Amino acid sequence: xxxxxxLLLTATLLLGLAAAALLLDDRPASGAAVGRRTLPESGARxxxxxxxxxxxxxxxxxxxxxxxxxxxxxxxxxxxxxENSAExxxxxxxxxxxxxxxxxxxxxxxxLAVRFGGxxxxxxxxxxxxxxxxxxxxxxxxxxxxxxxxxSGKYPAQLRxxxxxxxxxxxxxxxxxxxxxxxxxxxxxxxEVVRQGNRPAEGATVTLERFAPDRGxxxxxxxxxxxxxxxxxxxxxxxxxxxxxxVVLVARxxxxxxMLVSPPRRFENSLRSIWSSSPWRLVLxxxxxxxxxxxxxxxxxxxxxxxAVDDGTDLTWWTGPRIxxxxxxxxxxxxxxxxxxxxxxxxxxxVPADAVTLVAGGRGEADFTAPENDQQLAASGRLVDEDGxxxxxxxxxxxxxxxxxxxxxxxxxxxxxxxxxAPCATVRVSASRGVYADVFEPDELEASFGATDLVxxxxxxxxxxxxxxDVVNAxxxxxxxxxxxxxxxxxxxxxxxxxxxxxxxxxxRCPIDPSTTLxxxxxxxxxxxxxxxxxxxxxxxxxVLLEPGALRTLLVRDADGAPIAGARVxxxxxxxxxxxxxxxxxxxxxxxxxxxxxxxxxxLEAHWNPGDGAADVGPAVVVLEAGD
Numbered sequence: 062x063x064x065x066x067x068l069l070l071t072a073t074l075l076l077g078l079a080a081a082a083l084l085l086d087d088r089p090a091s092g093a094a095v096g097r098r099t100l101p102e103s104g105a106r107x108x109x110x111x112x113x114x115x116x117x118x119x120x121x122x123x124x125x126x127x128x129x130x131x132x133x134x135x136x137x138x139x140x141x142x143x144e145n146s147a148e149x150x151x152x153x154x155x156x157x158x159x160x161x162x163x164x165x166x167x168x169x170x171x172x173l174a175v176r177f178g179g180x181x182x183x184x185x186x187x188x189x190x191x192x193x194x195x196x197x198x199x200x201x202x203x204x205x206x207x208x209x210x211x212x213s214g215k216y217p218a219q220l221r222x223x224x225x226x227x228x229x230x231x232x233x234x235x236x237x238x239x240x241x242x243x244x245x246x247x248x249x250x251x252x253e254v255v256r257q258g259n260r261p262a263e264g265a266t267v268t269l270e271r272f273a274p275d276r277g278x279x280x281x282x283x284x285x286x287x288x289x290x291x292x293x294x295x296x297x298x299x300x301x302x303x304x305x306x307x308v309v310l311v312a313r314x315x316x317x318x319x320m321l322v323s324p325p326r327r328f329e330n331s332l333r334s335i336w337s338s339s340p341w342r343l344v345l346x347x348x349x350x351x352x353x354x355x356x357x358x359x360x361x362x363x364x365x366x367x368x369a370v371d372d373g374t375d376l377t378w379w380t381g382p383r384i385x386x387x388x389x390x391x392x393x394x395x396x397x398x399x400x401x402x403x404x405x406x407x408x409x410x411x412v413p414a415d416a417v418t419l420v421a422g423g424r425g426e427a428d429f430t431a432p433e434n435d436q437q438l439a440a441s442g443r444l445v446d447e448d449g450x451x452x453x454x455x456x457x458x459x460x461x462x463x464x465x466x467x468x469x470x471x472x473x474x475x476x477x478x479x480x481x482x483a484p485c486a487t488v489r490v491s492a493s494r495g496v497y498a499d500v501f502e503p504d505e506l507e508a509s510f511g512a513t514d515l516v517x518x519x520x521x522x523x524x525x526x527x528x529x530x531d532v533v534n535a536x537x538x539x540x541x542x543x544x545x546x547x548x549x550x551x552x553x554x555x556x557x558x559x560x561x562x563x564x565x566x567x568x569x570r571c572p573i574d575p576s577t578t579l580x581x582x583x584x585x586x587x588x589x590x591x592x593x594x595x596x597x598x599x600x601x602x603x604x605v606l607l608e609p610g611a612l613r614t615l616l617v618r619d620a621d622g623a624p625i626a627g628a629r630v631x632x633x634x635x636x637x638x639x640x641x642x643x644x645x646x647x648x649x650x651x652x653x654x655x656x657x658x659x660x661x662x663x664x665l666e667a668h669w670n671p672g673d674g675a676a677d678v679g680p681a682v683v684v685l686e687a688g689d
Contacts, residue, residue: 151200153235156193159186159222162242167191171216171243174206177229193236200231205241220244220298224566226529246298248332253340254289254312254323261293262321262345265314269297271332272307294340305332312343313396321345324398325372347422349399353392355406355429362390363431365470365481367407370394370417399423406431439482440490440508442515444472444501451476452519457492461485461510485510492517499523500574523572530596532565532581535606540565547580548572567605581605587612610649614680615669617644617660625685628662645680660685 155175159168167190175182177198186192205225207216221244229237254265269285287295289312308328314321323343328334335341351370355363366386386392397419404427405414411432417425440459444452453472459480460467470480482488491505492498500521508515532544544562546569560569571577571593579596582588586607596603617628617640624644630637633656640646640660648658648671657670665685 152196153198153233153237154194154196155198155239156236157239159190159241159243162244168243171207176204196235200229203227203229247301248299248336250297250299250335251340252295253342254293256345262289262314263291265289265312267295267312270309271305273304301332308335310341314345320348320396322348322396322398348395349397349419349423351394351417351425351427353427355386355390355431357431357433364388368392369407370402370404372400372402436481437484438511439480440488440515441479441513443476444492444517445476446519460489462487490515523574525570525572527568528571529568530603530605532567532605532607535608541583541607544583549578550576551578583607613648615646616680616682618682618684620686625662628660631659
């Protein structure tokens with residue numbers, strides 16, 4: 062009898078065909094999840110995605126997609142959805158490839174944190190570098206970060222994913238495609254932290270601080286940190302994004318009330334000077350301290366006196382430390398390694414600095430006699446939030462209108478502050494604002510000297526987010542290299558944040574506020590200024606157009622600040638033109654200029670170099686004075 066074996070063979074063939082059909086069709090059938098398992102509430106870890114035939118296809122075999130960080134939906138068949146389906150609720154799945162930028166090989170086994178709308182989920186790339194989420198992502202901005210701990214240490218935390226942000230538009234079809242590249246750093250810095258006796262130090266904080274040439278009188282630096290493992294090893298991925306000229310490495314380890322600290326290692330000239338085939342060794346030792354006392358000649362303690370300590374060079378391995386004296390006129394600096402330090406009073410330049418030499422675990426002292434002054438209470442009050450709750454540890458600026466003297470004070474745990482200054486008639490008080498500060502009402506409060514019970518209320522807690530956009534040539538559409546983005550909050554142009562985009566893909570961190578303004582420029586292109594609101598209203602992908610050429614407005618003034626009309630602007634004797642009725646003249650910097658421009662009017666003259674104030678916001682002011 063051959064009937065039964067024939068039936069079994071037929072059934073086997075049918076099952077095989079059904080299985081092949083499921084592999085070829087990656088879409089869910091009848092609400093079931095194929096190739097993945099359904100996520101619980103957001104924040105849970107997803108399962109690793111098995112590779113289907115569609116997923117194993119190379120990225121170039123898929124439909125073409127733009128490189129801009131804006132979602133492009135993959136096509137799928139129409140299917141009716143019930144009210145509770147992900148499609149009805151506007152939720153989509155995400156998927157894409159993660160590959161190494163240098164050789165295009167897949168980043169396999171990388172755990173990714175996908176953040177959206179205040180939530181996050183974890184996914185892992187498969188052996189082909191493919192990741193995929195379930196349909197849980199709503200429309201809006203999505204950010205990708207990689208988890209070094211969830212990747213078995215294979216991918217250090219400092220590695221960059223690009224582009225790590227995309228925007229999922231309303232009505233996008235699922236899955237939304239988003240490929241990323243894993244960008245290797247310019248330099249890997251390996252560190253070995255040990256105790257005395259060469260015992261590995263686990264849990265030490267390694268700080269790497271990089272410095273670039275000052276810009277606009279402000280020091281530029283970047284800080285990175287890593288924690289040593291059980292073998293005392295730590296690794297930092299360093300990207301030279303602003304022209305590093307010096308590097309400092311130091312390690313710290315807190316053990317109860319005391320701290321161990323290593324002498325700093327310094328590297329000069331460039332980031333490449335820190336490269337080494339073997340780890341840099343940092344040896345921990347006991348911290349040293351410096352006690353400072355400040356008093357007048359009569360012995361009266363001076364409170365709120367800013368004091369700074371450094372190692373006597375322009376390089377410091379910490380961003381301070383700068384502290385103020387207490388009511389006893391005392392201040393203490395802790396966590397210092399052995400070495401020689403310079404201690405100085407920041408607001409008393411006529412008082413000589415004091416040199417203090419420390420041994421490991423030692424204690425030094427610095428006593429200062431401050432000049433007699435008639436400082437009195439200039440203003441006092443408090444800072445509160447929208448609900449009237451105190452705002453502690455906030456900075457307050459008090460400026461005397463008549464003298465221009467400016468002093469600072471910090472709010473205590475109750476949100477209260479007191480500021481002292483030499484007497485004047487009127488002061489202006491404000492909650493110190495930088496580019497990223499909150500908004501207070503009033504923005505600046507004018508009061509009589511010695512006023513008390515002043516209240517500044519925060520009206521808006523300003524969020525700060527990374528804003529992505531491409532800077533392109535307005536004529537060719539090509540990305541513009543070496544872009545500089547200046548961010549400030551109008552009308553205050555004194556507080557400026559800088560962001561450089563070497564490849565034309567900019568991502569400055571901006572305060573989400575109507576007053577936020579961006580100035581975008583690049584060598585050989587004319588600057589453009591736009592508000593953040595205007596930028597966010599543009600279509601995706603967001604692009605900022607720069608016109609080739611470079612214009613700079615000169616405002617020509619006399620010594621009293623009055624505009625000078627008719628002043629001649631010359632380049633090596635060649636007349637370029639004259640200032641208008643308001644003392645303005647526009648220079649086309651793309652023209653071949655022989656050197657610094659000469660501006661002259663009757664017996665007054667001045668010179669202006671096109672490179673002066675290249676990073677400033679607004680026109681350049683040129684003051685004419687009597688010539689020799």
